[in-house]
Amino acid sequence: MIDFALSRASSPAEASEQAAKSKTAQQGAQVRYVAGGTTLIDLMKLDVETPVRVVDINRLELARTERQPDGSLRIGAMVRNADLAHDPNVVRDYPVLSQGLLSGATGQLRNMATTGGNLLQRTRCSYFRDLAYAECNKRTPGSGCSAIGGHNRTHAILGTSEHCIATHPSDMAVAMMALEARIHILNGQSEREVPIGEFYLLPGNTPNLENVLKPGDLITYVTLPPPVAGARSHYLKLRDRASYEFALASAAVVIHVDGERIRKARIAFGGVGTRPWRSPEAEHALEGKAADEATFRAAADAALRNAKPQRDNAFKVELAKRCLIRALTTVTT
Amino acid sequence: MATTPASIIGRAVPRIDGPLKTSGTAKYSSDHNFPNMVYAVPVCSTIGKGRIRRLDSSAAEVMPGVVRVYRHGKVPPIYRPIPHDRTARIDESRPPFEDERIYYNGQYVALAVADSYEHAKAAAGAVKVEYDAETPNVSLDLSDGFNDSMQEESKRGDVDAAFASAPVKIDETYVTPVETHNPIELHASVATWDGSRFVLYETTQAVMNHQAVMAQMLGVPRENVQIVMKFLGSGFGGKLWPWPQAMLAAVAARDLNRPVKLVIDRSMMFTCAGHRPRTQQRIRLGATPDGKLVSLEHDYANHSSISTVGHFRENCGEATPFLYSTPNLRVRSNVVDRNVGTPTPMRGPGAVPGLFALESGIDELAIKLKMDPVQFRLMNEPKLDESKGMPFSSRHLKECLTQGAEKFGWSAYKPEIGSMRRGDITLGWGVASCSWIAGRGACKATLSLRDDGTARIACATQDIGTGTYTVFAQVVSEKTGLPLHKIDVVLGNSSLPPGPTSGGSMVTGTVIPAIIQAADAAIRQLLTVATTASDTPFQNRKPEELVLTEGRIQLKSDAASAVPFETILKRANIRTAEGEGNSGPNSTDPQLRNYSFHSFGAHFLEVEWDAGIARLRVSRVVTVIDVGRIVNLKAARNQVEGAIVMGVGMGMLERTIYDPRNGRPVNNNVADYLMATNADCPEIDVTFLDYPDKLLNEVGARGVGEIGLAGVAAAITNATYHATGVRVRELPIRLETLMEQEKGSTTRRA
Numbered sequence A: 001m002i003d004f005a006l007s008r009a010s011s012p013a014e015a016s017e018q019a020a021k022s023k024t025a026q027q028g029a030q031v032r033y034v035a036g037g038t039t040l041i042d043l044m045k046l047d048v049e050t051p052v053r054v055v056d057i058n059r060l061e062l063a064r065t066e067r068q069p070d071g072s073l074r075i076g077a078m079v080r081n082a083d084l085a086h087d088p089n090v091v092r093d094y095p096v097l098s099q100g101l102l103s104g105a106t107g108q109l110r111n112m113a114t115t116g117g118n119l120l121q122r123t124r125c126s127y128f129r130d131l132a133y134a135e136c137n138k139r140t141p142g143s144g145c146s147a148i149g150g151h152n153r154t155h156a157i158l159g160t161s162e163h164c165i166a167t168h169p170s171d172m173a174v175a176m177m178a179l180e181a182r183i184h185i186l187n188g189q190s191e192r193e194v195p196i197g198e199f200y201l202l203p204g205n206t207p208n209l210e211n212v213l214k215p216g217d218l219i220t221y222v223t224l225p226p227p228v229a230g231a232r233s234h235y236l237k238l239r240d241r242a243s244y245e246f247a248l249a250s251a252a253v254v255i256h257v258d259g260e261r262i263r264k265a266r267i268a269f270g271g272v273g274t275r276p277w278r279s280p281e282a283e284h285a286l287e288g289k290a291a292d293e294a295t296f297r298a299a300a301d302a303a304l305r306n307a308k309p310q311r312d313n314a315f316k317v318e319l320a321k322r323c324l325i326r327a328l329t330t331v332t333t
Numbered sequence B: 001m002a003t004t005p006a007s008i009i010g011r012a013v014p015r016i017d018g019p020l021k022t023s024g025t026a027k028y029s030s031d032h033n034f035p036n037m038v039y040a041v042p043v044c045s046t047i048g049k050g051r052i053r054r055l056d057s058s059a060a061e062v063m064p065g066v067v068r069v070y071r072h073g074k075v076p077p078i079y080r081p082i083p084h085d086r087t088a089r090i091d092e093s094r095p096p097f098e099d100e101r102i103y104y105n106g107q108y109v110a111l112a113v114a115d116s117y118e119h120a121k122a123a124a125g126a127v128k129v130e131y132d133a134e135t136p137n138v139s140l141d142l143s144d145g146f147n148d149s150m151q152e153e154s155k156r157g158d159v160d161a162a163f164a165s166a167p168v169k170i171d172e173t174y175v176t177p178v179e180t181h182n183p184i185e186l187h188a189s190v191a192t193w194d195g196s197r198f199v200l201y202e203t204t205q206a207v208m209n210h211q212a213v214m215a216q217m218l219g220v221p222r223e224n225v226q227i228v229m230k231f232l233g234s235g236f237g238g239k240l241w242p243w244p245q246a247m248l249a250a251v252a253a254r255d256l257n258r259p260v261k262l263v264i265d266r267s268m269m270f271t272c273a274g275h276r277p278r279t280q281q282r283i284r285l286g287a288t289p290d291g292k293l294v295s296l297e298h299d300y301a302n303h304s305s306i307s308t309v310g311h312f313r314e315n316c317g318e319a320t321p322f323l324y325s326t327p328n329l330r331v332r333s334n335v336v337d338r339n340v341g342t343p344t345p346m347r348g349p350g351a352v353p354g355l356f357a358l359e360s361g362i363d364e365l366a367i368k369l370k371m372d373p374v375q376f377r378l379m380n381e382p383k384l385d386e387s388k389g390m391p392f393s394s395r396h397l398k399e400c401l402t403q404g405a406e407k408f409g410w411s412a413y414k415p416e417i418g419s420m421r422r423g424d425i426t427l428g429w430g431v432a433s434c435s436w437i438a439g440r441g442a443c444k445a446t447l448s449l450r451d452d453g454t455a456r457i458a459c460a461t462q463d464i465g466t467g468t469y470t471v472f473a474q475v476v477s478e479k480t481g482l483p484l485h486k487i488d489v490v491l492g493n494s495s496l497p498p499g500p501t502s503g504g505s506m507v508t509g510t511v512i513p514a515i516i517q518a519a520d521a522a523i524r525q526l527l528t529v530a531t532t533a534s535d536t537p538f539q540n541r542k543p544e545e546l547v548l549t550e551g552r553i554q555l556k557s558d559a560a561s562a563v564p565f566e567t568i569l570k571r572a573n574i575r576t577a578e579g580e581g582n583s584g585p586n587s588t589d590p591q592l593r594n595y596s597f598h599s600f601g602a603h604f605l606e607v608e609w610d611a612g613i614a615r616l617r618v619s620r621v622v623t624v625i626d627v628g629r630i631v632n633l634k635a636a637r638n639q640v641e642g643a644i645v646m647g648v649g650m651g652m653l654e655r656t657i658y659d660p661r662n663g664r665p666v667n668n669n670v671a672d673y674l675m676a677t678n679a680d681c682p683e684i685d686v687t688f689l690d691y692p693d694k695l696l697n698e699v700g701a702r703g704v705g706e707i708g709l710a711g712v713a714a715a716i717t718n719a720t721y722h723a724t725g726v727r728v729r730e731l732p733i734r735l736e737t738l739m740e741q742e743k744g745s746t747t748r749r750a
């Protein structure tokens, strides 16, 4: 851990101003916000993140969850994961999000972790986290990937490239993918809104660039569209132990069954993708079909058709399918 | 010792050190701080084999607060320990920085010392090391150990002939992975030097052994080294013997003439502080069609570090020779070198991986014989220890099995695979026996009865978090009648009368006789004082006429004569009456040499299998344990329940994964190294048979710390087979194995 300056922002605009001095908002950022600190401080101790300035945003008034006049739900970036999981609106209208949050990390971590921080948590790839490996394209562009050819049981099978196979670890973001959340970003005085589906980047040739954030960008809110009447949702996470483990595969499903037919389906996977993995293929295979096992299986097959397993994680293909089928079965019966 | 119904022995007494721990006032080794203290942080190798070409610490040395950077060639002498010295045991015997070779990934190559932990850590990170790297051997296949150099550990009859002609047999290989000790407390050394003597605050399960090793490796007389360890944040065997950080802290303290604190980090726990080694075990069993075992062969190899670094044999055949009756038996072992840090005992060393293999094999054979696995075990129960031709001091394994079966509801067992269900969930039931050695070592203890009405018991053993402070106090209370709060238990300091290592579940069995003797001697002295001091009602009486009950001295014949013992001491102007007690090893006691001492138990276990999502969980465990008389029911239950939870981890989760290319642990932190969480804990029902083993000591207590872990993993894989039809012979059970093989298992046998 190297020396760094710590400052406390008193307003979102001021925080943004400080962060704007960074050359990048991606890997190697010289300025980082600290929210719960559960990702950032961990990586700073490992020297994977080496900001020269850390801007504390814990005092910003972004810690409320409010229903908006149009029925959408606006979640402040500083709302803690534990609070969001138990928010009555979330529990009632977006169970997939509450369940997803509660399946993540531990009670202690969820008490600290924030909505903004969770969206931006870094991968748990051991090779990314261990500086003894010089080869990591995410840390050092162009250096290579140690995970390909290493132990890669927990790595991604969807959205990988020959340069990076790191899994996006978040559960919350997966649920938000299925809910088609929108991310509100402030930069100086200007604000913009990015659909979560466009927020995360595929690794491609630049695994060091993980999302669309630019220097000075501060996530202020996440909004969830108004709940679709009659839709049901569910989050299922599969892993070796019963708690405190990142997903080997997880599925977030939001589904509206109208009589016999599935009218609308929103499907996302966790634990298998290089980003929280929305699956239009699965949605397409479901919509307009009968809510039965054959349809679910077809959706699962479609979702995983392009999966590229590594040496140690071929099982994730089948596991992800079973996860989706079970999640759909649970939510439709 | 007559234990009346009111006796404190056997009661569920809460820990006397509990308030200190829950209030944060218990001082663990790394909690010791001294003026002028400096902090040391090791630099670890990033290759698994090779040599250091260049180590450049010039940048680090000029960083803020940096005091010194040590490395090979730039470190005061650290000597090798005397080989095979049983009083100075160590597994990694290569002194740190002895040469420039790298034997395993993570090996210490330098040590940065600075005025703060942060400065030392930054400096360690700035040390530049270049290596000539070679390809390390971290092969997971240990077949290279299965050759003519295997060592015969036990043998009877003609196992080759018996196996060849056995009508029913199995021949299978079982594998257990590397498991890393992950106590919450990291290994820590705080070293002080006063110009001639070291006082070392260490995370150790053995202050006496630690003292002996450190004296040898630092090159000073034993009396110039004092080891202090008041509380241990657990050890599980990983803290039995010293590790290289201890020598580094001590030589730096002497060299700099300043106290040095060295706390290793979690990743170093995975490389430089031991682990349970990988084992590969071949079990061959032969039986008659009606279920009589005729042949038992157990061949195994474990990996160890390159032998110049350290050599460790995992005694997988610990329980094999005597667990079952069979005329023909052979156990052979071998150790194969790998580029890994040195292994060390982990809770139930040998027996735990060994019984995974043996109890799996027994299950497989019972299934082949179409016999109930409980019945099969009962049928092959020996009358005596057939490996030694000696009676057991006390063996009640049959009762463990029958009582366990009863409590678990085993009569409802249906052997067909996947035939038992709870709703949509498939249940699997499994059983396994367990065993662990019992015994007594050498020990001294002194007891003082003081003129303020309190007692002090002192012994250079340690409480490693298991309740030893409390057990000592209970025995003293039983002998003196004093309440627990009037008893000071003083442990964890090598200056005290020499006591045992906290390992092998031997402490309780060993110290009880010494405490009893010490108490008897102190009471004798007290009663003599009572008869000789003037101005007491007992003046001119004979000591034999007196007795100490509930802290009061009285005439045996007259309860009304009772006087608090401190009153007598005060009147005599004597501060303390003292007594010393000794225990000796049972192995050299002529009365006991012809008995075989072991503890036994049986686990009955249920798993839930949700095939649709490949989810396997342990749901229920019933365990019956035969460890002699229980001294503290609460501590004993805690040990066995904790061991079962650890067994769930062993069966389902734990394994240290090394990168196949360079031998670097991949999951070297407590988030990625999976252990059982609370959510993974099944419902656990523990019963103690509580038959005193009076041959071992007056109370009849054997140790209880390790046995509960043995057999659990086998019970899990046996239950898993019952649920899924998949026989897992390599731990831990992984969901991918179950998914792949369940699909393929068309032969669904009973």
Ligand SMILES: Cc1cc2nc3c(=O)[nH]c(=O)nc-3n(C[C@H](O)[C@H](O)[C@H](O)COP(=O)(O)OP(=O)(O)OC[C@H]3O[C@@H](n4cnc5c(N)ncnc54)[C@H](O)[C@@H]3O)c2cc1C
Pocket: A032, A033, A034, A035, A036, A037, A038, A039, A040, A041, A042, A057, A077, A078, A081, A103, A104, A105, A106, A109, A112, A113, A114, A115, A116, A117, A118, A119, A120, A121, A169, A170, A171, A172, A217, A218, A219, A220, A244, A245, A246, A247, B671
């Ligand atoms: C051991 C462990 C296990 C875990 N298990 C799981 C799990 O099973 N599932 C799961 O989903 N997660 C898991 N997590 C991850 C956890 O959810 C994240 O660490 C947490 O959500 C991050 O939130 P934070 O507020 O602490 O982020 P911080 O560490 O404070 O910040 C993370 C990043 O986000 C940036 N940032 C924070 N807020 C903003 C903002 N408003 N605008 C712009 N940038 C911002 C920071 O600069 C930093 O780069 C685990 C974490 C740990 C340590």
